[in-house]
Amino acid sequence: xxxxxxxxxxxxxxxxxxxxxxxxxxxxxxxxxxxxxxxxxxxxxxxxxxxxxxxxxxxxxxxxxxxxxxxxxxxxxxx
Numbered sequence: 001x002x003x004x005x006x007x008x009x010x011x012x013x014x015x016x017x018x019x020x021x022x023x024x025x026x027x028x029x030x031x032x033x034x035x036x037x038x039x040x041x042x043x044x045x046x047x048x049x050x051x052x053x054x055x056x057x058x059x060x061x062x063x064x065x066x067x068x069x070x071x072x073x074x075x076x077x078x079x
Contacts, residue, residue, distance in 0.1 A: 016056050019047055020068070023075070044077055053078060 012018050026040040047056070053072070057065040072078045 014059065015051065016060060019044070019056055022047070023072070023077075027075070041077075048077065 012021060022040060022044050026037070026044065029036055029040075031037065053069070057068065060068065069078070
């Protein structure tokens with residue numbers, strides 16, 4: 001997963017794309033290595049805290065934003 005993640009690092013144009021990529025990497029690989037899980041979790045939570053979820057999702061169609069927000073709740077990134 002490290003190789004895939006490195007290949008896509010800064011490979012997206014919009015902040016939301018990079019944010020969604022972090023969530024995907026978390027879902028795919030986090031349980032494989034607890035240290036990775038903690039680092040990605042912290043990175044995602046930091047980004048939500050600094051940029052605000054509403055700001056990250058502002059260019060996402062409402063129905064997709066709602067689904068993604070639901071996913072973030074399931075993963076316990078937000079309440």
